[in-house]
Amino acid sequence: MATYLVLLACLCVGIQIFSGFADKLFLSIDCGGTANHTDRWGIDWVVDDGYIKTGEAAQVQNHGVYDSEINSLRYFSSQKKSCYVIPGVATGRKHMVRASFFYGNYDRKSSSPSFGLQFDGNHWVDVVTSSSQSYYREVIYAPKRNKISICVARTSPDQIPFISTLEIRELETGMYQTNGEEDVLLWTNRTAFGAKNFVRSFDFMVDGIKRNDDPIIPPYGTYVTDYNHGRDLTAGSKVSLVNTRDASLPPILNAMELFQLKTGLADGTSENDAPRSDLMIEIRSKTQYRSRIGRFQCRERAEIHGLGIRPPIRSLSQISNLHTMLCYGGRSRAMLVD
Template identity: 40%
Template sequence: MKLNVDGSAKGNPGFSGGGGICRKEDGSFIFAFSAGYGYGTNNSAELRAIYDGLELCLLKGINRIMVESDSKLVIAILVDIYCIASLRIDCGSRSYIDSNGISWEYDNLFIYPGNNSQVLTNTTIASQQMSTLRFFPDRNKNCYILPVFAYQKYLLRAGFYYGNYDGQSKPPTFDLQFDGNLWATVTTSLDEPSFFEVIMIPTRQNVSICLARTVDGGVPFISSLESLYLGMNMYGWMLGNQVLFKEYRLNFGATEMVRYPDDEYDRFWDPAIPTGYKTVTADYPSLNQSVDDDPPLTVIKTAIEAPSPSDKIILSFPVPQQRSIYVTLYFTEVRKFGPDQNRTFEVYLTGKYFSPVLSPRYQMCEEISWNADGWFNQTVGWFNVTLSPLNDSNLPPIISAMELFTVKEYQLESTSQDDYLCELLPILPQKISVLLWKAIKSAIPVEDVIQTKGIHLASQCVYCDGIAAQGPASESVDHVFITSPRARMLWILFGTIFGLGSLGGSTVINKLSWWWSSPSPRG
């Protein structure tokens, strides 16, 4: 069997739709479908058309199917998950594509409350995304709901620029949270933007990013919000239950920040030239070998080295107390050696011997990473890196870049689900809101809920009774509303009629997450 699909968007992004046709090997017709997908891009429409077509094939008992699409990007996404990229929101602005070709989305697609404003104070430091913001004067807590791929690695970044948007010259302080976890206490300034980053592996198909008013703070606001997809091989010493809080990402020897397009993941590399060290730049045009964390060439080519072959490089960094540390150091040799030259040194982290002898190689990037994982908990508030030359080294120690994170265990707090519901339910009709609340809170008397009360029933879904080849099925809320054959058919039918596609996810909360990420049901 062959499934041909296509998708398009008027304006790209704009109102989008897709469809497809399924045929037998001889070309005879099996079924066709079409659907409106609301606001989106041609690629997102084509992906959703593939999803809908495959789901229809499964419902019709077609288990072996060839899918054909004319989009190279969509095929690349399906073959290589790393192509499924990122979401960038310019808060308070409209959707647009910036000068680097990056798409920025309208934040009304991801949050309901709040007001938009432009800043009053201009600064050369502020980017286009810092010229607008969204502020929240009415509630103590307001949350963005971002769609993500569960169990994949993301860099989350939030940006704030007060710019005296309210004319009060009183920059506020408030809490920033993700999935119910405290991310940071944001202390804004009158004319300087600030950014906060974490790297995490979400355990469901959405992440809640919340701004919470503090007792003495003012009105919370936000200028930009990004979820940037990373390869799972990146930051490979990070454990699945950990969150990395960025403290420093330094490009030694540089004088300007490096980010996209030099860094394809749009990480911010801050310039750093510590006092007392020489700056050097590699004389090669490209790298012959990089590393899993994939720092950009422009970062690796600049470096600092000690004043003389016998001197050490000693770097000290203040860090939050009582947290573990994750650190990655990057090295390269910036020039070709003569026959009698040698650069070798050892690495010590806060006084403890860490690595074997290092001798960076020309035109190659090398890294060493360390995840303390509870063994090293800062109690003094400082983290030190020491590069100590060996006695036979006649060239001084060298370092190109460093990333330093503090580490906490990731916990999906129950409050994050309530954050999600508080954003979603107020815009729905009251009867639907009550029903959804009951479904998510397990307050509908289906079999698995009743059994938790000590009452045991026959394990069979009445909803599936009489459907051939289904057999007994446990009656749960997700089964009744989402995964049972009749429910799946209804999702496809009404999703097509109302321009929602079939919506992804196999649980009530996942369906709502996909629904929330689409602007069409909210007009």
């Protein structure tokens, strides 16, 4: 059979920002949620019971507009200020905190509230919510203590504060560094210069020859697999990923595997290779077990139907499931297979 070398390139996506920060705080809280869950981007969301003891949970009326974690919320009708407390924070390290709000007419009053938002006792922003649009804000700073507190505060007697989600990410050293240790970055706008859309599109090249029929565009949250069709590889073969003209993002490659390909399959194992494989063997008499180094010993005889022999065999009392026993002549040796 002919043997070829085939290259398999696995293009696995599903990468979200900050997801590679091992052993760093990466927390997503579904405020007012009823159960932990994983969203379509692979982010794990937890309910908020462990981070706050006040307020009441509710579901928005305008379902289907956003993902499930935005459709739940926690509102605070009796407290002037209510705070989430996040423990286990690395002091002096930059953290990104994102708070999201979607009124969604949860109280059926069609009156979206406004209120204040604070972090660690500092004023953050005045929140203005909407029945049809979500609202979020981000802050980046280095906490002074080993915990982060995020509070919503009532600014008008008839306005009830609420919150939909809370996300905390500890950042890598060097990210968003400023001159002062107490500097705070309040997110205002985010713009991608030089690109109307984010496009990742590229070709899979082997020795300068394109091996894919259409441009490879990895879908977010899943994977794409492509491979070298029928071309021999040598030790000097060059594999490359080349952007298409309309690409604004660079190629990505998560894994590459090399296989040896053999052609042709047999029709299966011949029945002559395993004669009497369906023989049922019954052991009629129990055997006794006596421990010896690497040996079993039998004091009784067993009858093996279908073979017509009755030699003494070694004990099987310590073996829970006997599938096959073969006894053969001489001094009555036995081969046991469990």
